[in-house]
Amino acid sequence: MSYEPKIIGFTCNWCTYAAADLAGIWRMQYPSNIRLIRVMCSGMVHPRMVTEAFSLGADGVMVMG
Amino acid sequence: MANIRNQDSWVHSGEPEQATRKAMDLVRMAVSKVGLLNPLPEIVVGVQQSALVIGGGPSGMTTALELADHGFPVHLVERSNLLGGQARFLYNTWKGEPIGPALQEMDARVRSHPLITLHMESTVTDAEGFVGNFKSTIQSPRGPQAVDHGVTVIATGGKGYTPTEYGYGTADRVYTSIEFDKLTMMGDRRINDAKTFVFIQCVGSRELGRMYCSRVCCTHSVQAAVQLKEQDPTREIFILYRDLRTYGEREELFKKAREKGVVFINYELHGKPRVTQLDPRQLEVVVWDHILHEPLRIVADAVVLATAIVPSSANADLARIYKLSTDADGFLLEAHAKLRPVDFAGDGLFMAGLAHYPKSVDEAVAQAKAAAGRAITVLSSDRIGLESTKATPVLANCDGCALCLDVCPYHAISLVEEATAEGSRSSHIQVNVAQCKGCGMCQATCPKDGVYVAGFSMEQITAQVKAALAL
Incomplete structure (x- = not known):
């Protein structure tokens, strides 16, 4: 089986999370290997959350806001 | 919430198996977070x-x-x-x-x-x-x-958008819709005595820089055309349009205009009409006629530009x-x-x-x-009542270092000092819940877990990450 990276995406409640909803409304398509986690602001993402995600097995972390 | 519609089935409609696997992950993530939630007090x-x-x-x-x-x-x-x-x-x-x-x-x-x-x-x-x-x-x-x-x-x-196209500002008798209305209201002879009118639609709308439709201009031009025809049925009126949008009951105006013999000519963005001054009283408008498949030349007494908003x-x-x-x-x-x-x-x-x-x-x-x-x-x-998603101090961990005070964009955090039982003084933060928007900048800044946002604690987010990566 080919390598499929696991991506964790932290999304801001006010912009990226709403934009991700909008992407759905517009039926835009993107790879299904990302798991989005809603936060109240990208500024809320503690550096430890990012390193923790990596140590738990994530191949990539996106902080979007 | 497990967002399995907008953020899953709609965006992965081409790969249903992966979408289902993602849905299971999203549900597992939501459940693992819910297990750690606490009731939040209502803030009034x-x-x-x-x-x-x-x-x-x-x-x-x-x-x-x-x-x-x-x-x-x-x-x-x-x-x-x-x-x-x-x-x-x-x-x-x-x-x-x-x-x-x-x-x-x-x-x-x-x-x-x-x-x-x-x-x-x-x-x-x-x-x-x-x-x-x-x-x-x-x-x-x-x-x-x-x-x-x-x-x-x-x-x-x-x-109204001020046009630079179609000779506006240089040629005589080229008006914006608003100017046309004003001249009509005043009974100006340049309108009253004119016989041939050309209305050009989408001036400044639906093209690069302003891709939106300005909504009112089609109805306005069609309505003006009907009025001009009613005043003098011998007038010749041309409406050069890209897509006509006399929506809802305004469609009646369009029907009326057709009945009265207003001529509608479609033009495309790549072949816009050209306007040139023939003499101070007349203009020549050349437009590609999509039915005749050749340019149509109109000699007009007035050109009205349906300008963008x-x-x-x-x-x-x-x-x-x-x-x-x-x-x-x-x-x-x-x-x-x-x-x-x-x-x-x-x-x-x-x-x-x-x-x-x-x-x-x-x-x-x-x-x-x-x-x-x-x-x-x-x-x-x-x-x-306000949202309950607010920064919440953890007094056991907060040592009053005040790092979070500087990063708070809403100035919602302040420092309070208290006398301890041993007689010395200790300080810790307090949050003005009315000002706090729950952005959690404080949470990301605090090195000691001295503050968290209710509903988004480190523990809860870590649980979500764990659940996402569990399988």
Whole structure:
């Protein structure tokens, strides 16, 4: 089986999370290997959350806001 | 919430198996977070039961009058020295009702209403606070004044695009729709005596830089064509359009225009009509006729440009002051087009009129009434419940280092000192829940887990990450 990276995406409640909803409304398509986690602001993402995600097995972390 | 529709099935419709696997992960993530949630206390604050309305056009005046008629004091701020906004330049609604007299009546009612405080030649320069408790600074010729208000309605309007194309500004007898209306109202001979009219649609709209439709221009041109034909059936009238949008019952006007012999010619963006001056009284318009498949030459006595509507320049400033969203064209952006069409994302902030997107005066007035209705849901009570997603100090961990004070964008955190049992002094943070928006900058900054946002603690987010990566 080919390598499929696991991506964790932290999304801001006010912009990226709403934009991700909008992407759905517009039926835009993107790879299904990302798991989005809603936060109240990208500024809320503690550096430890990012390193923790990596140590738990994530191949990539996106902080979007 | 496990967002398995917008953020899963709709965006991975081509790969159902992976989408199902993702849905299972998303549900597992949500469940793992829910297990760690605690009940949150309801936060209630007082409401200043008065409104600030920015913009004195028909939208702003309608909102102000509706609110004042319901017994709420209103501060109405207008940048110019006149009320009425762009509607002062309009002739009739699409139903043929004269706009001028209605506007005058509105103007008189606003000026005489005991609950409306008018701030003419004034702008809002600064604001702070939140739903129920705003404090805005109004700059007038007499100086700045701070007003307290519970809601804010933005009705700053728009204006007509000034064209540079089709000979406008250089050729004689090329008018914008607004200028055409003005000349018609005054009975100008350049309109009264003219026999051949060419209306060009989508001038400045639906092309690079302004991709949006300006909504009112098709109806206006078709209505004007019908009136010109009714005055003199021997007149020749051509409407050069890209897509005709006389929506809803306005379709009747289009039918009427067809019956009266108005000629509609479709043009495409890559083959725009060309306008040249023949002599001071006549213009030549050349357009590619899509049925004849050859250029059509029209000698016209008047060319009317259906120009775009552009947003007010005030939108950018107000967006900064009240933290509002605007779209790429500078129009105000609502929280949700269907569910919250006159609300901003921020609570207690509403919109009406052209500032939102191009619309006819009757639609602007309807929207203004909707904005007033929404505003009253806040103003009708002297207390309001706030979101419970707030920064929460963990006193056992907080040592009062105050790093979070500097990063808080809302100045919601302060330091308090207390005497300990041993007689020394210790300090820790405290959060003003009314000011806190729950952004969690404090949480990301604190090196000691001394503060977290309720519903988004490190433990809860880690649980989600774990669940996402478990399989």
